[in-house]
Amino acid sequence: MNGRKNGNKRITLKMIAKIVGVSTMTVSRALNDNKHVDEGTRRKVRETARELGYFPNYIAKSLVQQRTQTIGVVVPEIAHSFFAQAVKGVEEEAWERGYQIMLTHSAEDTRRETHGARALASKMVDGLIVSTAESGSDVEFFKSLIKGGLRLVFFDRCIYDIGASCVSIDDVDSARRATEHLIDGGYRRVAHLRGSLALSIGRNRLRGYRDALAERGVPADDDLVVETAIHEHGGYEAMKKLLALPEEKRPDAILAVNDTSAFGAMMAIAEAGLRVPNDVGVVGFYNDVRADLMPTPLTAITQPAREIGKIAARKMLAHIEDDSLPPENVLVPTELIVRASSTRDAGSSPAASI
């Protein structure tokens, strides 16, 4: 249970000092490229350090310097492509600046998110990059972290106005554009599989959807807004609810909060004997690899995950370098990738056939 295997004591500055016959400070200076060291001494120190296989103890260094060169990262699901890409972006940017990342996933669970963040804070990360859990976040806890001096940057799923930066797409505008695309394509009863209102993406995409309806003069129908979990089964279940509506109330298009739920919805649509896009148009968010491979390729708003991760990391490093830097909400541009799932064959839609 102790740190090292029996016998193999880790080499320390003190050991090298004893061998070379100088003080630990001289060794420290020699190894850290400090100018005020005799070249001969430096050579000797370097050599024995290499021979002994010395490498510095960053824990000790961190304790005295009060920084760990480590960034904590909390994501809801490591294995989801979007977050995996984002984490990669963070890691790349951190690596280039000599930082490591400490990764925790919350499994979309509030308690795990809080515990994970607390654990990383206890390990004295220089900052915390977080994307919040579907089941909601303990806002007061994050506030207290900030009050305690911890730097905090959210990405994709943010908590606003508590003094943290946020890096995300413009969810409202993106959802509006996607909805307008459906309406302009002749769809009249556009439904929204919305995300949890505990998530910024859930609230903002819902708002964009509603804005689009209002702007296009399409009457809003609350029956057409159904909550979905962000996974495939969630989309499937939510879609079944919509399909259970009386015929005249059923949607002819779906704006899904993300690709995964859109895939689930497409399954439910197929099971009901309906077809995409002629009976039901579908649009998702993210642009998953599968979007292009589905029997009917999926139209989607892109979320440049890796880029978002990179920007979040850069933002964090900027905050670390300058603690007086004010928090900022960074919006990353998106594109609407139009594929077959939202473009009816000419003349084949009920609406178009009027």
Add this chain to the structure above:
Amino acid sequence: MNGRKNGNKRITLKMIAKIVGVSTMTVSRALNDNKHVDEGTRRKVRETARELGYFPNYIAKSLVQQRTQTIGVVVPEIAHSFFAQAVKGVEEEAWERGYQIMLTHSAEDTRRETHGARALASKMVDGLIVSTAESGSDVEFFKSLIKGGLRLVFFDRCIYDIGASCVSIDDVDSARRATEHLIDGGYRRVAHLRGSLALSIGRNRLRGYRDALAERGVPADDDLVVETAIHEHGGYEAMKKLLALPEEKRPDAILAVNDTSAFGAMMAIAEAGLRVPNDVGVVGFYNDVRADLMPTPLTAITQPAREIGKIAARKMLAHIEDDSLPPENVLVPTELIVRASSTRDAGSSPAASI
């Protein structure tokens, strides 16, 4: 550049001690559920700790206890589904035991792998879980880490016989079964898109492929073994080389070292005007989500990534708990998922039509 924001000093045991009017040791004991503390004292300490928003400094704790409750992880590509899943498995298992993970990716590069591992070792991780880079590994470096007392567990891509544990599928046997499946399906000129020989998976899968040929009495042809990078473009390029062979030498089946290169190969096959599976059968490794979604679904050997990650983490925790535990090579069972890419229509193959 200093650790905390201006003014907001982190709360320490000493501060709590001063406020409550006891020694730091009493505070430490009270907060760590030590029995020998008066209940009244404990209550007071707990209360002020909570009020002040205290949480322990694990850096200091780690320094004195000589363990960090942190496991380092080095993977070649965070964003590849296999590794993302594996990392998730590691994180889950670590989390349950109160460990965090520190994640680095090598980008398939030897130098980054070495630097990353060294950085994590410097941060005093209690152990290192590694999957090696395509460009090869600095074996001597890993040996020196082990000699220095660092616990090391490889997964998927291992370095054998240096005193580290390894968790992977049985690559030799899996490749043999996949190759036999192709031969038994009537394919006669089975080629292998092999991985780098710097990787255990590259060497082992090649061996399994050769074993199968030998066992089935199929003559081996070195022209049919071509190296591929593990990404899509690699598979595409490698396949083009095979298709450039004189007609009578061309393969009628491909064992690809992984799914991604198999997808690339399938693109090249389609571009050449050939068809999967009737002209060319294809088998991959991993069972990516895309396998089922391709125009011709891909037959593949499964690699239970998350499970592999979990087992690797458990192995690491076992090594941490008991330093005398000998290293072990753990083999995780696989399945061959047969899909359309390796099953010719009856009577349509040149071989079957004889």
Add this chain to the structure above:
DNA sequence: TTGTAGGCGTTATCAA
């Protein structure tokens, strides 16, 4: 039950 002393491995600071 509580406190004191010392040290984990490193660096900042000041003195030589």
Add this chain to the structure above:
DNA sequence: TTGATAACGCCTACAA
């Protein structure tokens, strides 16, 4: 150029 000393925040060991 080098070294002695103290400190980072906590815990182990021992003493009271």
